[in-house]
Amino acid sequence: MNKIAISGANGFVGKNVGKFLARNGFEIVSLVRKGRTKTVDFGRTIISKNLTENSLIGSVKGSAAFLHFIGKGRQTVSSDYDTVNVSLTRNAIILCKKAGIKKIIYLSGLGVDQKSTLGYFISKFKAEQEIIQSGLDYTIFRPSYIIGKNDPLSQILSSQLSRDSVIIPGSGRYRLQPILVSDVAKVVMKAIHGKQFSRKIIDLVGPQAVTYNRFVRDLIGDKAQIKYVDFEKAYHDALHSSVSPFGVDDLSILVSDYIGDYGKLVSISGIKFTKYGEMLQASCLS
Numbered sequence: 001m002n003k004i005a006i007s008g009a010n011g012f013v014g015k016n017v018g019k020f021l022a023r024n025g026f027e028i029v030s031l032v033r034k035g036r037t038k039t040v041d042f043g044r045t046i047i048s049k050n051l052t053e054n055s056l057i058g059s060v061k062g063s064a065a066f067l068h069f070i071g072k073g074r075q076t077v078s079s080d081y082d083t084v085n086v087s088l089t090r091n092a093i094i095l096c097k098k099a100g101i102k103k104i105i106y107l108s109g110l111g112v113d114q115k116s117t118l119g120y121f122i123s124k125f126k127a128e129q130e131i132i133q134s135g136l137d138y139t140i141f142r143p144s145y146i147i148g149k150n151d152p153l154s155q156i157l158s159s160q161l162s163r164d165s166v167i168i169p170g171s172g173r174y175r176l177q178p179i180l181v182s183d184v185a186k187v188v189m190k191a192i193h194g195k196q197f198s199r200k201i202i203d204l205v206g207p208q209a210v211t212y213n214r215f216v217r218d219l220i221g222d223k224a225q226i227k228y229v230d231f232e233k234a235y236h237d238a239l240h241s242s243v244s245p246f247g248v249d250d251l252s253i254l255v256s257d258y259i260g261d262y263g264k265l266v267s268i269s270g271i272k273f274t275k276y277g278e279m280l281q282a283s284c285l286s
Contacts, residue, residue, distance in 0.1 A: 003027040004192065005060040005101070007051060007092060008069035010039040012151055013107065013181060017067065018042050020185035029060050051091040057099045065103040065192045068092045072123075081123035089127035093134045103137045105191055110144045110177070110203060111258035120249040128201070139197040141187070143204035144260060147283050148181035154283045156245050157216065161224050167245060170231035172213035174257045179206035180279040187269050196268050203260030208276040212254065218280055231255070 004021055008014045009030030019042050022028050028043025031051065046059050060066065070092075072084035089106070096104055112124045131138045145153050160166045184204060191197040210218075216226060231251070237244040238251055246254070266273065274282075 003029065003063045004065055004067060005029045005031065005063040006067040006069060007031045007048075007088075008071065009043075009045070011069055011071075012148075013146060013184065014067075014069040015040065015042075016148060016181045017069070017185045017188050020182065021189060024189060026189075029063065031056070031060075051088060051095050056095060060095065060101065061099040063099070063101050065105055066092060066096050066101050067188065068104055068106045071107060072120075081119055082126075085120075085123035086126045086130065089130050093130060093136065096136055097134075101136075103139075103192070104131055104134070105139045105188060106131055106141070107204075108140050108142045108201075109253070110142045110205065110260050111253065111256055112142055118249060118252050120253070137198055139191040139199075140201040141191075141204040142201065142260065143184070144177040144179060144206065144258065146181050146184055146204075147178045147279060149282060151181065151283065154219065157219060160245055161220065165225045165227045166216055166220055167227050167229050167234070168212060168216060169229055169234035169246065169251055170255060172216070172228065173211050174255045175209045175211050175259060176215060176254070177205040177209045177259055177262070178215070178276070178279060179204060180274040180282055182282070183271065183273050183279075186271050187265070190269055190271070200268070202265055202268060203262070205260035205262050205265065206276065206279065207262055207273050209259050210276060218277075219283060 002025055004026050006014055006018050006028060009018050010032045018028050018030060022042040030040045030043050030045045031048045032040055032045060034047050046056060048056055068089060070088050072081055108124045108128055109121060112121045114125060116122050116125050128140050131140060147154060157166055235251055238246050238248045
């Protein structure tokens with residue numbers, strides 16, 4: 001039972017978790033969209049448009065778990081939240097049942113709950129409910145910002161560095177609780193077989209909450225000037241400019257100041273997590 005299927009295996013988390021599991025003796029079946037197979041250099045890669053192809057059943061059959069890592073953080077007319085975050089989760093569940101896979105592990109988002117009003121969070125909550133009501137065993141992780149080499153948030157900062165200034169929307173006093181991607185991989189590996197993870201929703205957060213101000217300053221050092229932008233202007237740019245570093249929902253999530261239950265994660269996983277200062281060294285800007 002060391003075979004694992006991963007959807008979204010070409011994404012930042014999927015690639016890092018997949019490589020880690022492969023190094024630890026797991027047979028990996030990676031499901032990616034056409035044209036993105038070259039970014040996956042571990043396990044067996046299968047092309048899938050929407051996880052509904054009957055040919056996938058034989059490929060993933062015998063997997064101990066299905067790691068559903070496909071997610072959409074910005075929506076467009078042609079690729080909206082419901083289509084990606086909800087419908088593809090539903091397709092993943094159907095595929096698991098057809099292939100006899102008993103366990104699904106899903107990445108949701110820190111701050112998701114039934115009172116959510118943000119479109120991104122609503123879609124993630126709906127996806128969680130699809131999983132909870134599926135009858136499958138599950139572990140749903142709600143991550144804060146996952147960082148490491150080439151992580152999405154550090155890439156946003158890196159692109160701003162090329163213009164010699166880094167934008168902080170609003171006050172910058174809102175907090176995040178970053179977790180290192182290698183620690184995420186360790187937690188996911190434990191969740192595959194660990195009964196203590198069964199049918200649980202767990203915040204996936206690091207040991208220290210820091211303000212966005214501090215995070216940016218710690219990450220970029222003296223490499224560029226920091227430019228504070230009125231939040232209203234940042235929001236306007238996100239709505240109307242294709243070159244805005246942030247999307248509308250990116251900003252909403254960033255300033256929401258969500259802090260997770262790190263103690264519960266430690267208690268369930270038994271893992272010693274990387275400290276904040278050490279994880280910064282693993283980012284793409286170090």
